Amino acid sequence: MTPGPTDLLLVVDVQVDFLPGGALPVPDGDAVVRPINGLQGRFRHVALTQDWHPPGHVSFATSHPGRAPFETARLAHGDQALWPDHCVQGTPGAAFAPALETHRAALVIRKGLQPGIDSYSAFLEGDRTTRTGLAGALRERGIRRVVLCGLATDFCVLWSALDAREAGFEVLVVEDAVAGIDIPSSAGGSVAAAWARMEAAGIGRLKTADLA
Ligand code: VGL
Ligand code: ZN
Numbered sequence: 001m002t003p004g005p006t007d008l009l010l011v012v013d014v015q016v017d018f019l020p021g022g023a024l025p026v027p028d029g030d031a032v033v034r035p036i037n038g039l040q041g042r043f044r045h046v047a048l049t050q051d052w053h054p055p056g057h058v059s060f061a062t063s064h065p066g067r068a069p070f071e072t073a074r075l076a077h078g079d080q081a082l083w084p085d086h087c088v089q090g091t092p093g094a095a096f097a098p099a100l101e102t103h104r105a106a107l108v109i110r111k112g113l114q115p116g117i118d119s120y121s122a123f124l125e126g127d128r129t130t131r132t133g134l135a136g137a138l139r140e141r142g143i144r145r146v147v148l149c150g151l152a153t154d155f156c157v158l159w160s161a162l163d164a165r166e167a168g169f170e171v172l173v174v175e176d177a178v179a180g181i182d183i184p185s186s187a188g189g190s191v192a193a194a195w196a197r198m199e200a201a202g203i204g205r206l207k208t209a210d211l212a
Contacts, residue, residue: 001172002212008045008143010164011036012122012150012157014100015051017086017093024086026152028179030097035177035208036149037101042211045143047134048102049122051087051156052094052110059118060085070183077127080118081183087112106141109134120156123163135167145170147211153180154190158198165201172204174211 003009017023019030040046053059061069061082069084087094096102109132111119119125123134138146146164148157148171157178165171180191187193195205 001206001210003043003147005044006142006144007043008047008138008141008146009039009043010122010146010148010150010160011040011046011048011100011105012148012160013049013051013087013152014097014150015087015093016095016097017051018151019097022086023084023093024181026179026181029151030099032150032177032179033097033099035174037099039147039149039174039177039208039211040101040104043104043147045141046105047107047109047138048096048105049150049156049160050094050096050108050110051112052089053087053112054115055085055088056115057085057088057112057118058116059083059112075116077117080126089113107134107137109137121159121163122156123160123167135164135169138169143169145172147172147174147206149174149177151179153178154182154194155180158194161198161203162201165203170204171198171202172206173198174208175205176207 018026071082073080117126146169183190
């Protein structure tokens with residue numbers, strides 16, 4: 001595809017804490033930076049997202065005495081995976097990856113700011129009710145197709161892609177510009193499960209080389 005005036009590149013959570021050495025490292029997370037920088041030059045519209053939690057956020061295992069990262073907690077609005085403390089507002093770990101180009105983006109959308117609600121999705125928070133405003137902002141700019149890249153395939157990319165589709169956009173994911181956490185499961189891991197869910201939702205896949 002050749003990106004046009006109604007296409008937007010959505011760069012999800014390419015932040016220090018999700019890179020190797022960070023608080024919640026995504027394996028090979030740093031490998032997405034170079035392809036994403038290349039992709040950004042091909043799009044007229046670029047938006048960046050930032051996971052942006054207050055200290056003591058509900059998604060942190062440390063906020064649940066006796067619980068460990070990667071366990072699941074039951075909250076009033078549903079199950080919550082517990083993580084190491086990560087992307088705390090204003091800390092070095094919450095900053096964009098130093099090598100990520102950020103100057104082309106018209107929009108930076110931050111998510112996960114409410115102490116008691118997580119938000120993997122750039123569109124709709126974990127209570128599945130609170131909207132971030134991103135869908136409206138994209139519509140006002142005339143965007144019809146959202147092309148996603150970034151971290152992590154099986155969490156924030158997955159939920160952002162599903163909600164973009166739900167909001168009525170055409171959605172594509174750039175498979176060599178994403179990387180996943182990949183929690184093992186009997187069903188073959190969360191990355192394979194994420195691709196299956198996205199495919200079932202009508203979300204397309206492409207490679208950086210397919211973008212001319
Ligand atoms: C993410 C887990 C917790 C992500 C954010 O960006 O995929 N994953 N917070
Ligand atoms: Zn988070």
